[in-house]
Amino acid sequence: MTTEKDINVHTLYGGKVKLKFEKMKHLYTVEDKVIDGVTSVLGVIAKPALVYWSANKAAEYIDLNLPVGEPIDEVKKKELVEGAKKAHRTLLSVAGDYGTLLHELIEKYIKDQPYKEPVNDRLKTSFEDFKKWVTDNKVEFKSCERKVYSQKYGYAGTLDFTAMVNGKNVIGDLKTSSGIWDEMWLQLAAYIQALTEEFPDQAIDHSVIIRCGKDGSFEVKEGGEFDKNIGAFLGALTLYRRMK
DSSP: OOOGGGEEEEEEGGGTEEEEEETTTTEEEETTEEEEEHHHHHTTSOOHHHHHHHHHHHHHHHHHHOOSSSOOOHHHHHHHHHHHHHHHHHHHHHHHHHHHHHHHHHHHHHTTOOOOOOOSHHHHHHHHHHHHHHHHTTEEEEEEEEEEEETTTTEEEEEEEEEEETTEEEEEEEEOSSSOOTHHHHHHHHHHHHHHHHOTTSOOOEEEEEEEOTTSOEEEEEEOOHHHHHHHHHHHHHHHHHHO
16 A cells, blocks of 8 residues: 555656655656656667566576486476576566665665665675776765656656766766666756756756666766757657557
C-alpha cells in the first residue's frame, strides 16, 4: 500500500509545476496524471547484445552445474532448467545492487554529506576513480539526483548531476554498465531538453558519461550532437506511446 511517505514532491518551473515521484513504482505524476519516464521510453529500443548476453549466461549456468557422467533425474533436470532461466536475472539483480550502492555513495559525496568509505573492493575502486576524475578536472557540482520534467513533450526523469567542468556547463550521467551505449546519449539529450525548458537562460554546453564498470574499469566520454539525439529520443517517445 502506497503512503504519502513513499511519494516525493518536487517543485519545478518556479513553483508552477509539482512533480510527484513514487520511488517503489518508479512512477512520475503531475496533477495525478501519469508522466512517461525517460528510462522507460528508451526501453522501447531493441538491444540485441542483451539477448545474446542472456543466452550466454544460461549456457554458462548449465556448463557449471551439469554433472558429467552422472544420470540426471526429473528433479535435477528441472533445477537445471529453472536455474538457467534465472541466471541472467540473478546477475542483473546483483549488478543493480552494485549500481545503487555506488550512486548513493557518489550522491553523498557530491552533496557533501557524511558517508562511510566502502569496504567492498569493486565499490572502493569505482569511488576512488570518480573522486580522481573530480580532482583531475575543474569540477563544481551544481545539482545531483535532480528531477526534470518537459512540459512541451510530457516526460520526466532523474538526472545524476549537473556541474561546471573545465569551464563548461555540463550534464553528467553515471553508469555501471559494461560499456557506453548509443541510447545513453539520447537519455542525456532528454534531460537537457527538460532543463532548457525550465531554465532557458542556462544553456548546457556539454554532456558527459562516466562509466564505473563492475570489473573495475573506468572511462569518461563527452558528447554533443544534441539536435540529433533529442530527435532520436522523441522518435522513441512516439513509438513508446503508440505501443503502450
